Amino acid sequence: MKVGFIGTGSMGTVLIESFIRSGAIRPSAVVAANRSHEKAVRLAARYPGLTAAGSNGEVAAACDLVFLCVRPLSFKSVIDEIKPYITADQIVISITSPVLLKHLESALPCKVAKVIPSITNEVQSGAALCIYGERMNGEDRTSLERLLSPISKPIRVAESYTRVTSDISSCGPAFLAYFVQKLIDAAVQVAGMPREEATRLASETLLGTGKLLNEGGYTPESLRQRVAVPGGIIEAGLELMERELETTFVRLLQATHAKYDEDVEKIDQLFFGSIID
Ligand SMILES: NC(=O)C1=CN([C@@H]2O[C@H](COP(=O)(O)OP(=O)(O)OC[C@H]3O[C@@H](n4cnc5c(N)ncnc54)[C@H](O)[C@@H]3O)[C@@H](O)[C@H]2O)C=CC1
Ligand SMILES: O=C(O)[C@@H]1CCC=N1
Secondary structure, eight states: EEEEEEEEEEHHHHHHHHHHHTTOGGGGGEEOSSSSHHHHHHHHHTTTTTTSSSSHHHHHHHHHEEESSSSSGGGHHHHHHHHGGOOOOOOOEESSSSSSSHHHHHHHHSEEEEEEEGGGGGTTTTTTEEEEEEEEEOHHHHHHHHHHHTTTTEEEOOOGGGGHHIIIIIIHHHHHHHHHHEEEEEEEHOOOHHHHHHHHHHHHHHHHHHHHHHHHHOOHHHHHHHHTTTTSSHHHHHHHHHHHTTTTHHHHHHHHHHHHHHHHHHHHHHHSSOOOO
């Protein structure tokens, strides 16, 4: 089986490198193209056997499965380019949420899916959100999830939950990193702690907290209750966060959803020439 990647920017590269490093795909089974060809050529130099294709059409013609790893507003032109080479038995996958199954299904004659990866897949953890078009049969779904398993936990989601699940899974690493960064900044500012030391400590804490939530039998709520002694220091901190951040996370998701709606509207216009429901 040949696996194609169109777009070898940040996420395309994460996927290719993670698949290869985990042994899920051999370099010789990968065909990749990028608008600036040198990026694909650099990958081919790093992974002997990998093909740096000269065009997106070449990827589509050569592969059974094609991951589209470009930004949302580039999808229409990429799909127009590859369409002449696509046949009914191929699988084309969007890795971005605002390109909807209806866009892909209306524009391509093949099986389509969305797989929303996460930077956490770089260390073979975190989720890969799987959203399937109707042309993907049970066997297609299972074999795609088998391919994703060495680098992620494939999780099937309904398309209506794409946004909120990617908020947690794909945006989550950036949101949590922001929180950690602010904690480090405060340690430096309030106590003059060396930044590197605070960073190492905060990173260990995040890792340990993740383990407690995944393997230690805790929920976020039970963990908080377990460590926050009534009237104690942690409780004083939590009370402040509760006051200051009460509406922040709802507004955070409202902001990502508003941007998503904007993108979907633009993509609707590109694919259908007008907004449709
Ligand atoms: N950054 C993240 O953590 C995640 C990103 N995604 C999705 O991945 C997609 C790509 O994002 P990034 O990799 O961060 O962006 P990026 O800008 O780093 O990569 C996009 C790549 O596509 C190439 N490209 C643009 N137009 C092209 C064309 N017509 N033909 C071939 N190549 C073309 C660009 O040269 C660039 O290398 C986005 O749609 C994003 O929503 C999904 C999950 C997580
Ligand atoms: O399409 C998405 O939802 C992902 C999440 C972060 C960037 N793109």
